[in-house]
Every structure is written in C-alpha cells, then in structure tokens.
Amino acid sequence: MSERLFHRESQPAEVLITGAHVLDPRADLDEPRDILIKNGVVAELGEPGSLTAPEDAETIEAEGMHAFPGFVDPHVHLRTPGQEYKENLETGTAAAAAGGFCAVIAMPNTDPVVDDAPVLRSLIESATRQAQIPVGFLAAITRHLKGDELTEMAELRDAGALGFTDDGKPVVHAGTLRKALQYQRLAGGVIALHEEDPALSGDGAMHEGAVSARLGIAGIPSLAESTMVARDAALAGYEDARVHFQHLSCVESIEALEQAKSKGIRVSAEVCPHHLTLTDDMVRTLDSRFKMNPPLRSENDRRALVAALRSGLIDCVATDHAPHASHEKEVPFEEAPMGTTGLETAFAALFTELVLPGELDLAIVVERMSAGGALYGLPVPKIEPGQSANLCLVDLDARFDVGAEGYHSRSENCCFHGRMLQGRVRLTLAAGTVAFRGPIRAHAPAIS
Amino acid sequence: MNRIGRHLLSIDDLDRASIERILDRAESFDEVSGREIKKVPALRGRTIVNLFYESSTRTSSSFELAAKRLSADVVSIRSQGSAVDKGESLKDTVQTLSAYDPAAIVIRSPHAGAAGLVARWTPAAVINAGDGKREHPTQALLDVFTLRRRLGSLDGANIWIVGDVLHSRVARSDILAFTQMGAKVTVCGPPTLIPREIEALGCEAATTLENLHEADVVYVLRMQQERMRDSFVPSLREYAQRYQITTERLRPGQLLMHPGPVNRGVELSGEAIDSPQALIGAQVRAGVAVRMAVLYELLVGAPSLAAVA
Numbered sequence: 001m002s003e004r005l006f007h008r009e010s011q012p013a014e015v016l017i018t019g020a021h022v023l024d025p026r027a028d029l030d031e032p033r034d035i036l037i038k039n040g041v042v043a044e045l046g047e048p049g050s051l052t053a054p055e056d057a058e059t060i061e062a063e064g065m066h067a068f069p070g071f072v073d074p075h076v077h078l079r080t081p082g083q084e085y086k087e088n089l090e091t092g093t094a095a096a097a098a099g100g101f102c103a104v105i106a107m108p109n110t111d112p113v114v115d116d117a118p119v120l121r122s123l124i125e126s127a128t129r130q131a132q133i134p135v136g137f138l139a140a141i142t143r144h145l146k147g148d149e150l151t152e153m154a155e156l157r158d159a160g161a162l163g164f165t166d167d168g169k170p171v172v173h174a175g176t177l178r179k180a181l182q183y184q185r186l187a188g189g190v191i192a193l194h195e196e197d198p199a200l201s202g203d204g205a206m207h208e209g210a211v212s213a214r215l216g217i218a219g220i221p222s223l224a225e226s227t228m229v230a231r232d233a234a235l236a237g238y239e240d241a242r243v244h245f246q247h248l249s250c251v252e253s254i255e256a257l258e259q260a261k262s263k264g265i266r267v268s269a270e271v272c273p274h275h276l277t278l279t280d281d282m283v284r285t286l287d288s289r290f291k292m293n294p295p296l297r298s299e300n301d302r303r304a305l306v307a308a309l310r311s312g313l314i315d316c317v318a319t320d321h322a323p324h325a326s327h328e329k330e331v332p333f334e335e336a337p338m339g340t341t342g343l344e345t346a347f348a349a350l351f352t353e354l355v356l357p358g359e360l361d362l363a364i365v366v367e368r369m370s371a372g373g374a375l376y377g378l379p380v381p382k383i384e385p386g387q388s389a390n391l392c393l394v395d396l397d398a399r400f401d402v403g404a405e406g407y408h409s410r411s412e413n414c415c416f417h418g419r420m421l422q423g424r425v426r427l428t429l430a431a432g433t434v435a436f437r438g439p440i441r442a443h444a445p446a447i448s
Numbered sequence: 449m450n451r452i453g454r455h456l457l458s459i460d461d462l463d464r465a466s467i468e469r470i471l472d473r474a475e476s477f478d479e480v481s482g483r484e485i486k487k488v489p490a491l492r493g494r495t496i497v498n499l500f501y502e503s504s505t506r507t508s509s510s511f512e513l514a515a516k517r518l519s520a521d522v523v524s525i526r527s528q529g530s531a532v533d534k535g536e537s538l539k540d541t542v543q544t545l546s547a548y549d550p551a552a553i554v555i556r557s558p559h560a561g562a563a564g565l566v567a568r569w570t571p572a573a574v575i576n577a578g579d580g581k582r583e584h585p586t587q588a589l590l591d592v593f594t595l596r597r598r599l600g601s602l603d604g605a606n607i608w609i610v611g612d613v614l615h616s617r618v619a620r621s622d623i624l625a626f627t628q629m630g631a632k633v634t635v636c637g638p639p640t641l642i643p644r645e646i647e648a649l650g651c652e653a654a655t656t657l658e659n660l661h662e663a664d665v666v667y668v669l670r671m672q673q674e675r676m677r678d679s680f681v682p683s684l685r686e687y688a689q690r691y692q693i694t695t696e697r698l699r700p701g702q703l704l705m706h707p708g709p710v711n712r713g714v715e716l717s718g719e720a721i722d723s724p725q726a727l728i729g730a731q732v733r734a735g736v737a738v739r740m741a742v743l744y745e746l747l748v749g750a751p752s753l754a755a756v757a
Contacts, residue, residue, distance in 0.1 A: 216581030
C-alpha cells in the first residue's frame with residue numbers, strides 16, 4: 001500500500017464477493033455489485049450475478065451486506081514496545097481488522113519512546129512479522145516526549161516514520177514547536193499535535209462543567225485545548241508548516257480550526273467516535289471507561305463536532321484506541337489512566353448513534369473513516385478495478401452487545417462496553433489479503 | 449417499611465422520607481447516648497470494618513463509637529502501616545476484608561467514587577465516609593439532624609455555606625441534603641474556590657458576604673493552608689478579611705455551623721466559635737447518633753426501635 005506501511009505478508013486474496021451494496025463515495029459508487037478480487041487486487045466490478053468465481057477463488061455471498069472502502073485510523077496506541085500487557089502489534093491490528101480497518105497509524109508514546117531510528121527500525125521489523133494489517137508509525141517530536149530537545153526527525157523519516165507527534169502530551173513550549181515546524185522543511189512528514197495547556201488542565205480528570213462541579217472532580221476546561229489549537233495554528237501559518245490536530249473535543253477548538261483553514265493555513269483535524277457520541281454526563285457513573293484525554297465534553301460540544309465532521313471542517317475520524325489493563329482501570333476514576341479502546345466499535349458506534357438517528361449520512365461516515373491516512377500521504381482506499389483490495393463488508397442490520405463475546409484487543413476498557421450497537425463488520429480485506437472474517441456465508445474454492 | 453437501601457453512597461440515594469426516617473431513628477439513639485450504659489445489642493455478633501485511606505479523627509472515631517454502641521465487633525484499618533501501604537490495590541484489600549464476612553464496610557477515600565467501587569466488590573453494606581471531594585453523606589445527615597433539632601424543620605430556611613466550596617465534599621453533600629429538606633442554599637467564597645456551574649446542584653452562588661444577613665444559618669467550611677500555595681487565595685490574611693465569620697458579621701439569631709476541624713482565626717474568629725450561636729459541639733454529638741441510625745437502617749431496618757432501645 002505504501003513504503004511507510006508495514007505488515008506481515010500473507011496470501012493474496014482470491015475472492016468473489018457477490019451482491020454486496022457497494023458504497024464508496026470517492027468512487028461515486030452506491031449500488032449492489034459483485035466484486036472480483038484476484039491476486040489481492042480488485043479485478044472487476046459487475047452487476048449482481050454477472051461475475052463468476054474463477055476455479056481457485058472463494059465465493060462470499062454478501063447480499064444484504066454493504067461493502068465500504070477499508071477504514072484508516074490515523075491514531076492508535078499499539079503499546080509496543082514496552083507495554084505489551086495492554087496491547088501488542090498482533091492483537092492491536094487484529095482489533096483493527098475486526099473493526100473494518102485496512103490500515104492504522106501508531107503513536108510513539110511507548111516504552112521506550114519511538115524517538116530514535118533504532119527503536120523505529122526494530123518496531124518496523126516486528127510489524128513485518130506480527131501486524132495483521134498495514135501499520136504506519138509516527139515518531140516523537142521531542143526526545144522522551146519531554147518537550148525540549150527535537151528528535152532526529154530527518155533520520156526518523158528515512159527510517160520510515162510517517163510523521164511526528166508527542167501524543168499523550170502537548171509540546172508545551174511554543175519555541176520548541178516552532179523549531180520542529182521549521183525543521184519539517186528538511187525532514188518532511190506531518191506534525192500531529194495533542195493540544196493541551198497543562199497550566200489550564202492541571203490535575204483535571206474530566207471536562208469542567210456542571211458534572212465536574214457535582215462530582216468534585218477537578219475539571220479540564222475546553223480552553224486548555226482551544227488556546228493551544230489557536231497558538232499552534234498561528235505558528236504553522238507563520239512557518240508555512242503542515243500540522244494535524246489530534247482528537248479535537250470542543251466547540252472552541254472548532255472555531256480556532258475554522259479560522260486557521262479560512263486563512264489558508266495547512267491544518268487538518270481528527271475527531272474520535274466517543275467525542276461524537278458521548279458527553280460528560282456519562283462520567284456521573286464514575287466508570288473509568290469514560291475517562292479519556294481529551295475528556296468527554298458537553299452536548300453542545302458534541303453537536304458542534306458532528307457538524308464539523310459533516311461539513312468536512314474536521315477531516316477524518318480517529319479512534320485514539322488506548323488500551324489499558326483491567327487492573328489499571330479498576331480503580332477510582334481520578335486514579336485511573338486516561339483512554340478508551342475504540343477500533344472494534346468505531347463504525348458501529350457512529351452508525352448506531354449518528355447515522356440511524358439521522359445526524360450524519362452513512363456516506364459521510366464511510367468517507368471520514370477512510371480519510372485519515374491520506375492526511376499523512378497514504379493512498380486512499382478505493383473499491384475500484386486495479387486497486388489493491390482494501391475494503392470491509394458490514395451487516396448494517398446486525399446488532400451486538402459490545403464486549404459480550406470479548407474483544408480482539410488485549411484490553412477491554414471500551415467506553416461502549418455493554419451497549420447494544422448496530423452495524424457489524426463481517427469481513428475485512430487489507431492490502432489484498434483477508435485480515436478478518438466474521439460469521440459469513442462462504443464457499444471454499446473447488447479443489448481440483 | 450423497607451430498609452433505606454443496601455448502601456449509603458450519596459445523599460442522592462435518599463429521598464426526603466428516608467432522611468426523616470434516619471433522623472427519627474437517630475433521635476432514639478441519641479437518648480441511648482445520654483444513658484450511663486451507652487449500648488444496645490442491635491448488631492451483636494456482626495462485624496463492621498472501618499477502612500480509612502485518609503487521616504480522620506472525628507469521622508473515624510464517630511463511626512467506631514456508633515458501631516460499638518450497637519454492640520458490633522469493629523475492625524479499623526488505616527492506610528498507614530497496612531497492606532495498602534505495601535501497594536495492595538483497593539480491590540484486593542476489599543476482597544480480603546470481605547473474607548471476614550463483615551456486615552458493613554465504612555470507607556473514607558481521597559478519590560471520588562471509591563465507595564461505589566467498594567460496593568461492587570463486596571457483599572457487605574457500604575457506607576461512604578467521604579470520597580474525594582464528592583460526598584460525605586453522614587456529615588450532611590448529622591448537619592440536618594442538628595438543624596432540625598434547633599429549627600424544627602429546614603423548610604424555607606436560608607442557609608449560607610461559606611468558604612472553600614471547590615474542595616469540599618461536605619459542601620456538596622450539604623447542598624443536596626439541605627435542598628432536599630426544603631432549605632434554600634447559597635454558597636459563598638472567593639471566585640477561585642467556587643466551582644463553575646455549581647448552581648446545577650440547586651444552590652445560588654455569591655462571592656461576597658454582603659447579603660449574609662439574609663441567612664438563617666451560616667455554615668462555614670474549613671480553609672486549608674495549602675490553598676494559598678496553589679494561588680487559590682493570595683493570603684490567609686486577605687481571606688480572613690473578606691470571608692472570616694466573626695461575631696460582628698453574624699446577625700443575632702443566626703446559627704453557626706462548621707464540620708471541623710476549625711482553623712481558629714482563619715475561617716472563624718475565636719469569639720464566633722465560642723458564641724452561643726455556634727452549633728459546632730452539637731454537630732459532633734449528633735455524629736454518633738446519626739451514624740448509629742445509618743448502620744441500623746442499613747443492617748437491621750426494623751419498623752420499630754422499641755425492641756432494641
């Protein structure tokens with residue numbers, strides 16, 4: 001798929017998918033089609049019933065199911081190296097495949113941090129053995145994510161980094177970020193930013209508002225994020241740099257983003273399914289699954305995020321899949337680490353909570369869920385003859401109790417745990433191979 | 449009548465009738481506390497664990513006395529010097545203690561929601577003795593008890609809660625309990641110590657004592673020294689100038705309360721503490737009777753107290 005994506009090679013798919021309703025907004029497709037995949041490449045699209053499987057191809061009957069271009073998640077934590085008890089390359093990419101993703105981009109806040117080329121090379125080497133779908137890696141902007149010294153960005157790019165981020169932490173000092181933005185002209189690669197002013201977020205554990213006032217939990221005001229978005233958009237404009245704002249959570253950040261885009265500053269942004277579907281009201285339960293950073297915010301923020309995603313002001317969906325072990329999350333809310341898993345529920349959460357009630361069109365959800373890689377220069381998955389097979393089959397009628405059958409991820413800290421969601425991924429093809437297969441009707445190739 | 453519920457985690461768990469019932473029960477137990485032999489056999493043979501993850505004098509001693517006056521066996525554990533100190537998780541500690549089959553676990557924790565978690569991990573009844581800055585329901589009950597005795601009813605009473613509302617679990621539980629009982633509550637303190645959107649709890653907010661004369665009851669919160677260090681107030685001196693409750697600032701007839709321990713000369717002047725308007729001693733005394741009533745209601749919940757008292 002790209003020289004900056006890495007996964008375990010496996011057998012190219014030989015599959016005929018019959019009768020799926022193909023929805024690929026970029027290819028202007030919204031109708032039932034047979035899809036013939038030969039040697040991992042989309043060979044032909046045809047009217048339902050018009051294509052026949054070659055002798056060595058499996059047939060998958062997909063009448064009543066939808067085929068979407070594979071989703072791309074520009075923001076996941078695979079916890080490798082160093083925290084494999086939370087997640088590893090194999091389980092993290094299995095979770096992604098089960099969620100319909102054909103590629104993910106992993107964050108560098110591991111242990112050790114991905115802040116030099118040897119760590120990145122060894123990680124890439126592991127990915128070529130363990131990753132079930134293609135993975136791209138961001139490297140740190142600053143050494144040890146400490147926010148002072150820049151990493152060897154140029155060498156990291158040569159070693160395969162897609163871009164840079166200190167995700168989990170902001171680059172607090174404007175002067176440091178400015179130098180990184182200048183250095184981007186040499187190194188290339190998008191600089192992605194976790195926006196949070198620690199002087200304003202303090203020891204906050206949730207959104208500052210009526211719910212935090214009730215619970216007596218220190219709040220993280222929205223402006224801890226939005227003031228940094230505004231600051232860094234100004235820096236990017238001044239240095240003509242390319243930056244990406246990660247996991248935006250509030251209306252004030254959207255306003256800052258809108259202003260930056262209207263000035264022609266090269267910025268993009270992502271939003272998470274949990275911020276699009278849940279609010280700080282959930283924190284009343286004091287269930288640590290609802291603790292993430294940035295925190296769940298108000299209903300007003302949630303609606304603004306949905307509107308910004310609909311208009312395209314926010315470019316893509318990202319899960320910020322952040323696994324934590326049960327023993328880490330089974331503590332009082334204020335003590336718990338921040339983060340929710342999200343790969344296995346992203347599409348179903350958006351479909352159930354936004355598409356079914358009419359807040360967002362299905363086509364927009366599909367487009368935004370597959371748009372995250374292109375922001376980092378990766379090819380956009382398309383269901384089109386000649387393209388490598390990157391697609392998923394989804395049963396939009398299938399409902400499931402999240403977590404009831406367990407998770408592919410090593411961790412179960414999912415904020416949608418116990419919810420009934422609708423829209424289940426049945427098959428994922430990533431980089432031309434079958435990466436995930438749920439219960440589907442399939443016929444094995446005839447043995448000759 | 450049924451029990452008030454299985455646990456007491458929040459004032460939100462109680463409707464007005466349940467609060468009245470606990471207070472009525474506490475009145476009977478208060479009579480027991482006035483006897484020479486201050487003991488009834490209600491919980492004989494049952495075990496109560498007090499698990500305190502924060503230092504506390506009055507709440508822990510009050511719970512311990514309450515349990516003993518009901519003839520329960522009491523185990524009190526403090527985080528210092530216990531397995532907690534050795535890194536044991538709350539879950540493991542609770543499951544270990546649950547192996548002794550306690551009837552109730554009383555927990556004080558620096559973290560919101562800790563009591564709720566404990567309730568998930570133990571078959572025992574759980575009583576929240578303070579969880580972070582969120583709630584301290586038995587304090588609110590004893591405050592209502594004290595006021596009800598003095599005023600007859602809280603209906604229509606105007607209560608001001610003055611001081612560091614931001615960091616106060618007492619304030620949160622009191623706002624809920626006082627309004628539940630029909631009082632009108634105003635919180636007052638420096639703008640840095642009044643949480644944004646606190647009005648959502650059903651109170652009003654003020655930043656000066658200008659209208660303090662409207663209050664029937666002035667409930668003063670403890671002002672902790674470290675709040676200065678974090679710049680919530682520039683100095684205790686300026687805080688005292690603006691917010692200290694003195695006999696001059698109190699109107700005749702106003703009642704004065706404080707959850708203790710008091711910083712004499714900071715949030716309250718010495719004269720105010722010692723004035724006949726102060727109910728601070730009555731609050732402490734009420735603590736034992738109210739906690740006896742809570743334990744009794746949770747663990748026995750019999751329709752009549754006649755059989756035990």
